[in-house]
Amino acid sequence: MPRCLAALSLLVLTACATSHTEKVSFEEAFAARPESLEPPPSLTKVPVRRKPKAAAAPGKDLPTASISPELQAALASFVNRAREYRRTVQRGSAMPDDQVENWGDVTGALDDFLDRPAAKTSSLDIVRARVTLEAELEEDARTYGDIPAELAESVMGRVGQLSARMSEVRRLMVQTVREVPRFTWPLFPVYVTSDFGEREHPIKGELRDHLGVDLSAKRGQAILSAAPGVVLRAGWNGSHGYQVEVQHASRIYTRYSHLSRVLVEPGEILERGDVLGLAGDTGMATGVHLHFELWKDGQPMNPLDELGQPTEAVVVGESPAQPPKKHQGRRPSGRRP
Template identity: 70%
Template sequence: MFRPAALALVALSAACATPRADKVSFEEAFGSASTSPPADAALPAPVRRPKRMLAAPGAELPSARKSLELEAALAFFVDQARAYRRQVERGSPMTSSQVQNWEQINGALDAFLERPAAKTSSLDVVRARVTLESELAEDARTYGDIPPELAEAVMSRVSLLAVRMTEVRGLLVKSSRQAPRLSWPIEPVSVTSHFGERVHPIKGEVRDHLGVDLAARRGQAIAAAAPGVVLRAGWNGAHGYSVEVQHAERVLTRYSHLSRVLVETGEILERGDVLGLAGDTGLATGVHLHFELWEDGQPIDPLDGMGSPQEALAGDGTVSRR
C-alpha cells in the first residue's frame, strides 16, 4: 500500500531536502501541492525597482479556444471526489469509486493535451493543474492509502501540464527563437550538489536532483541568467520561495529556496536583474540556491548547458546555448 509521503518520488517535486527524523507531511513531500507558505516563513519583499511587464499578462493566444469538455470533466470530477470523501472515515483506504474517478479525469486530460499549444487556453491549463494538485492533497489527508500507480499517473499529468504552460507562455511572449546566452545567477559560483542521481536525505533512496546547488550567503542577490519573462514567482512547496523565468522559446530557468522574491509574474527581466535573495525556505539543508536549467521541457545539467564557472570567467561571463 502507499503512504502519501511517498509522493516525493515524483521528479517534479524533487528539491533539496533537509534530513530529519520525524515523519514528512504530504505538503512537504509533494511541494507543488502546497499553495501557501508556512506561517513563520518570511514574506516576499515588495518590488522596489521599476518594472517592465509583459503586455496584457494573462492574455490568450488568438488561436486559443476554451475547452468546454475539460471544464465539465473537472467539475464532475471534483463533485464526485468530494462526495466519496464524505462517505468514508479519515484514514480509510481509497475507495474503488474514487480510483475510477481519477482514471476518468486522467483520460480527459490526455485528450485535452492532444491539442497543440497554439490552440490551448492557458486558463484551462491553470484550472486543470490546480484541480489535480488540490484534490490529490485532499485525498492524501482523507485516505490512509493511495495506490502508488495512481499517484504516479496523476503527477505525470501535472508534469505535462507544466510543460504545456511553458509552451503556451513561450508563444505569448513571442521570444526570439535564438537560444540565449546564459550567465551564472550568483557569484562566486561554488557547486555543492550536482545534477543527477543522489541519495535522498530524507527517504534514503536514490532520486534525481534536477539542478545544481550553489553556495550562497543569506540575503545574497540572485540574478536572472538571461533576458526573459517571469512565469512564476512565489511559494512553490518544497522549493520554498521560487522564481521561474522563460528565455527564448526553448529555455527556462528556476531559482529555489529564496528568502525573498523581488519580481512578479509577467515581469520582463534582463540578464543580471536581481530576482530574489538567497535563503533556505522550503525543504533545504541550509542557505543555498537550487538552480535548474530546462530545455524543450526537459531538465539538463547546468554544468553541461552553461559550462563550468571557470570557463565562464575566462570569457565574458556568459555561455551561449546551442
C-alpha cells in the first residue's frame, strides 16, 4: 500500500508541475546590478494559473513532422492489454507480472519514438502518448494495491521527456513563421522615460547604447507579451535582473527586464496580452520601470518605430516632474543580445 501511495503522489506532483498542458481524454486523443549580481533571495518565481492553450494544436505540425504508426499501434495495444488485466484481478491486488511487462513494452516504444529528431515529431503523437501514460497509471493506482516504485518513477520520467519534446517542437514551429507579427505595448498607459539609442548610463555615467526603451511602471504592475510567441528564457540575467525573452517569429523576439516576478516558463506559448511578469527594479536599475527591447535579424530595433508613438503620455494618477527626455542618437549597430 505505501508503494501505491507513493505512485499516486508522483502522479499528483506531476499534474501540478504541468498545469499549463491542456487535459484531453484518451478517447478524444485517438478520435480523429553588475552582471555578477545574484538574484535577491526574497524574489522568487510565483506560479500563475491561466487558461490552458493547445500550443501545438494537432494538425498544425511542422512540414517535416509525421505521425508515427508504430507509436500509435504500441499505445493502442498497451491500453487494450492494461484494461484486460484490470478486469481479471480483484481491486487491491498486487500488479500482475503481465502488466509490469506491458508497461515495459510501452516505455520501450516511447524511447524509440523519442529518438526521433524534434523536427520530425508530431505534436499529436506527443499528446496521445502523454494522455495515455497519465490516464493508465492513474487507473492502475486505483486498481492495484501495490505498484513498483521504480515503474512509477520510470513512467513519470517519460512524461517529463514528452513535455520537453513538446517545448522543442513549439520553438521550431515559431522559428518557421516568417511574417512579422503585430506588436502592442507591453503595459498601459505608456510613458517613455528613456529612448532608444546612445545615452549617458544612469548609474555608470558613461555614453552607452541603449538597446531598448524604458517605460514607467508601478511596482507589481502586470507586464504583457507584445505579440504571440514562445518563451525562450525566463529568469535571472545579471544587470537585467529578472528577465523574460519571447520569440515571435523567425529571428524576431522581445525582451522584458528588471521584473520583480517571472510568471512564465521556457517553452510556454503566449498570446498577445498574456501576463509574463510583474514590474520591478531588479538588476542594475535606479527605480521601478520596464526595459523593453525588440530584436530583428540579430539587430536591436527602436520599439517606437515598430509600435508607434504611445497614445498616452502620462501614467494615470501620476504627474511626472519632467517630460520624457529624448535621446534619439545613432542606432546601435553590431550588438548581440
